[in-house]
Amino acid sequence: MSQSVPSIKDVARLAGVSAGTVSNVFSGNRPVTPELAAKVREAAQRIGYQPDRAASQLRAGKARVIGVLVPELTNPFFTSLIAAIEAAAAEDGFDILVASSGGYAESEAARLATLLAWKPAGVVIVPSGDELPFRAALDRANVPFVLVDRVPEDFDGDAVQADNEEAGRQAARHLIELGHREVVVVASSLKLRNIRERCASIEKTFLAQGRRAPALIELGFSFETATERLAIFMRQDERPTAFLALTNFATLGVLATLQKWDIEVPDDVSVLGFDDYSWMQAVSPPLTAIRQPLEEMGRQAWRLLSRRIADRAAAPMQARLACRLVRRRSTAPPSGEKGSPADATREAPDEVSRA
Amino acid sequence: MSQSVPSIKDVARLAGVSAGTVSNVFSGNRPVTPELAAKVREAAQRIGYQPDRAASQLRAGKARVIGVLVPELTNPFFTSLIAAIEAAAAEDGFDILVASSGGYAESEAARLATLLAWKPAGVVIVPSGDELPFRAALDRANVPFVLVDRVPEDFDGDAVQADNEEAGRQAARHLIELGHREVVVVASSLKLRNIRERCASIEKTFLAQGRRAPALIELGFSFETATERLAIFMRQDERPTAFLALTNFATLGVLATLQKWDIEVPDDVSVLGFDDYSWMQAVSPPLTAIRQPLEEMGRQAWRLLSRRIADRAAAPMQARLACRLVRRRSTAPPSGEKGSPADATREAPDEVSRA
DNA sequence: GTGAAAGCGCTAACAA
DNA sequence: TTGTTAGCGCTTTCAC
Numbered sequence: 193m194s195q196s197v198p199s200i201k202d203v204a205r206l207a208g209v210s211a212g213t214v215s216n217v218f219s220g221n222r223p224v225t226p227e228l229a230a231k232v233r234e235a236a237q238r239i240g241y242q243p244d245r246a247a248s249q250l251r252a253g254k255a256r257v258i259g260v261l262v263p264e265l266t267n268p269f270f271t272s273l274i275a276a277i278e279a280a281a282a283e284d285g286f287d288i289l290v291a292s293s294g295g296y297a298e299s300e301a302a303r304l305a306t307l308l309a310w311k312p313a314g315v316v317i318v319p320s321g322d323e324l325p326f327r328a329a330l331d332r333a334n335v336p337f338v339l340v341d342r343v344p345e346d347f348d349g350d351a352v353q354a355d356n357e358e359a360g361r362q363a364a365r366h367l368i369e370l371g372h373r374e375v376v377v378v379a380s381s382l383k384l385r386n387i388r389e390r391c392a393s394i395e396k397t398f399l400a401q402g403r404r405a406p407a408l409i410e411l412g413f414s415f416e417t418a419t420e421r422l423a424i425f426m427r428q429d430e431r432p433t434a435f436l437a438l439t440n441f442a443t444l445g446v447l448a449t450l451q452k453w454d455i456e457v458p459d460d461v462s463v464l465g466f467d468d469y470s471w472m473q474a475v476s477p478p479l480t481a482i483r484q485p486l487e488e489m490g491r492q493a494w495r496l497l498s499r500r501i502a503d504r505a506a507a508p509m510q511a512r513l514a515c516r517l518v519r520r521r522s523t524a525p526p527s528g529e530k531g532s533p534a535d536a537t538r539e540a541p542d543e544v545s546r547a
Numbered sequence: 548m549s550q551s552v553p554s555i556k557d558v559a560r561l562a563g564v565s566a567g568t569v570s571n572v573f574s575g576n577r578p579v580t581p582e583l584a585a586k587v588r589e590a591a592q593r594i595g596y597q598p599d600r601a602a603s604q605l606r607a608g609k610a611r612v613i614g615v616l617v618p619e620l621t622n623p624f625f626t627s628l629i630a631a632i633e634a635a636a637a638e639d640g641f642d643i644l645v646a647s648s649g650g651y652a653e654s655e656a657a658r659l660a661t662l663l664a665w666k667p668a669g670v671v672i673v674p675s676g677d678e679l680p681f682r683a684a685l686d687r688a689n690v691p692f693v694l695v696d697r698v699p700e701d702f703d704g705d706a707v708q709a710d711n712e713e714a715g716r717q718a719a720r721h722l723i724e725l726g727h728r729e730v731v732v733v734a735s736s737l738k739l740r741n742i743r744e745r746c747a748s749i750e751k752t753f754l755a756q757g758r759r760a761p762a763l764i765e766l767g768f769s770f771e772t773a774t775e776r777l778a779i780f781m782r783q784d785e786r787p788t789a790f791l792a793l794t795n796f797a798t799l800g801v802l803a804t805l806q807k808w809d810i811e812v813p814d815d816v817s818v819l820g821f822d823d824y825s826w827m828q829a830v831s832p833p834l835t836a837i838r839q840p841l842e843e844m845g846r847q848a849w850r851l852l853s854r855r856i857a858d859r860a861a862a863p864m865q866a867r868l869a870c871r872l873v874r875r876r877s878t879a880p881p882s883g884e885k886g887s888p889a890d891a892t893r894e895a896p897d898e899v900s901r902a
Numbered sequence: 903g904t905g906a907a908a909g910c911g912c913t914a915a916c917a918a
Numbered sequence: 919t920t921g922t923t924a925g926c927g928c929t930t931t932c933a934c
Contacts, residue, residue, distance in 0.1 A: 199926090199927055199928085200927060200928060200929095201927080201928095211927085211928080211929090212928095212929075212930080214928095215927095215928065215929055215930090216929090219928095219929075221929075221930085222930095243927085243928075244926095244927055244928070246927085246928095247926075247927035247928045247929090248927075248928055248929075249928090250926095250927080250928070250929095251927075251928045251929045251930080252928075252929055252930085253929095
């Protein structure tokens with residue numbers, strides 16, 4: 193009845209070899225004669241032995257686990273990223289330890305500390321903001337890390353993020369081409385650098401085309417404040433011809449508000465969203481959006497991290513990944529302009545413009 | 548320059564105490580005089596010491612980590628669950644190791660094995676199907692575990708799932724009350740027991756009201772097959788008055804198809820979805836849906852697991868959590884029936900019916 | 903190619 | 919209350 197977990201010694205005894213040999217069979221660190229190896233494997237199989245990774249890591253000083261810290265586990269942007277990282281890391285035999293900060297700097301530091309307490313081979317961090325108050329802890333622990341999505345201006349390490357400038361340019365161009373002049377750019381918050389970059393790029397593009405700079409509105413993080421703040425644009429005479437939403441939340445906020453005011457998309461107003469989730473193509477009308485390459489970002493994050501794990505002295509790399517405009521039906525020329533090309537693409541599958 | 552990670556010995560030396568005392572300061576296992584404790588903490592602070600959880604777990608034989616295995620990390624249903632589990636476990640000082648199976652039984656077994664190789668205190672599993680091919684491995688490892696969402700009929704351990712029967716009844720009643728007779732129930736797959744339970748309950752409710760049993764359609768897992776299979780219901784004369792979608796994917800599939808055929812919701816047909824995500828209230832029209840209590844499921848999963856960790860002999864518990872119907876605007880009486888009450892709730896916030 | 907033995911960082915048992 | 923010592927399961931010398 194005392195079914196204690198079998199250890200390497202049990203296997204060694206059963207196979208009639210030393211513990212070291214069993215270790216070598218499983219780690220492949222040093223060659224073992226095929227016959228012995230077979231005996232070891234059979235013995236292990238019989239008693240259900242599996243090497244203890246914690247013990248192995250302790251002795252070898254080499255970890256097979258990486259930490260992943262994100263602001264939210266309920267935001268599909270972050271979880272898709274995690275999925276990609278997990279897949280890439282698993283291929284190389286690494287497991288992931290996941291923690292979420294809730295978006296607060298204090299809990300971020302705390303969660304990172306417990307992550308580091310596992311002595312992971314490295315950590316992937318999506319910071320909760322543009323400051324890195326935990327930077328000192330990270331350096332002291334001397335652990336490889338890469339930043340994803342939110343990267344401070346002066347950050348000098350490895351990082352992966354979307355090319356916000358290019359993304360903003362694409363979004364702005366699309367609306368300009370459709371003939372929009374009265375555009376409102378909708379952000380959740382301007383605290384984040386990547387959002388500010390998108391804004392700046394959009395504004396620049398509009399100005400370069402001799403258009404007025406778009407208005408800018410900050411929604412906050414609750415649905416209530418969001419719909420409230422958007423309300424000022426809902427009156428007929430104040431209404432823009434297009435909303436350009438810079439995050440998933442902003443997109444949702446805009447849609448909910450238009451919904452509440454019975455304003456039709458794209459007949460009354462166009463909507464261009466950021467991030468691209470499956471619901472966006474299922475709803476009515478399907479949403480035109482700037483798609484961030486989430487899978488690619490996750491893969492790159494692991495690539496940079498594993499490179500850093502292998503070579504601590506390698507030159508820092510910052511990857512800027514291109515976004516794509518996915519044209520669907522929520523954007524059209526402003527009413528009163530030339531006939532809606534939206535109709536033309538109605539039955540067509542996603543039309544994707546490369547960055 | 549040789550900034551090796553500080554160990555308990557370094558702290559002990561610096562504070563002028565033994566390693567055992569340092570351990571006691573951090574673990575709280577045995578009392579330490581305040582002055583000594585202060586010295587220890589200060590020394591630890593100075594050199595940036597943090598106990599190594601892997602080493603601690605190895606020696607103490609008590610793990611502070613739990614494994615979480617889900618089919619997909621891109622599905623918000625599972626990640627919301629993970630978020631809730633992580634929050635609950637973190638409160639008790641447990642970290643989570645996350646792995647995804649991709650929905651395949653083989654990789655499920657493999658991922659579970661690497662999870663178990665960390666000798667976690669327990670594991671939470673959302674199985675990829677209704678069989679538990681990994682059950683033997685789990686038993687042999689003698690590790691506490693709870694099943695979530697997908698629970699085999701004859702499973703005798705701890706488990707948490709939605710009350711599918713009640714959920715199905717609520718969904719059916721809602722449509723019946725609105726006057727629908729021609730209903731199509733839309734599933735992604737009938738392989739899963741919880742889906743079959745929902746179907747059975749819906750059918751039973753319809754029959755009990757003297758109505759015809761609804762038609763049933765299986766969508767598969769790709770958008771293409773989904774829209775294809777739904778096409779047969781899109782012709783005017785074949786069209787039902789309501790679709791009842793049993794999963795997030797089914798809901799999306801139905802919406803995309805209606806979208807493609809230019810069929811209006813709820814004027815031409817009503818749509819009732821399962822699962823409730825923020826996009827559902829932002830789209831046009833906002834979706835009526837059966838909301839599964841994801842946070843509660845996650846909390847309960849941790850509650851059951853920690854109970855089991857504390858007492859291996861406790862009687863198994865199976866939690867069945869109530870779902871709620873969230874009335875929005877995608878459901879209305881079939882066209883030709885009494886005036887649409889949908890208009891009445893137009894400006895109202897979510898109206899929620901308790902199970 | 904294999905075995906014996908030391909030791910990774912920590913905690914638990916035993917002394918003092 | 920504190921120090922000393924042994925040892926968790928593993929990998930890695932160092933012999934042979």
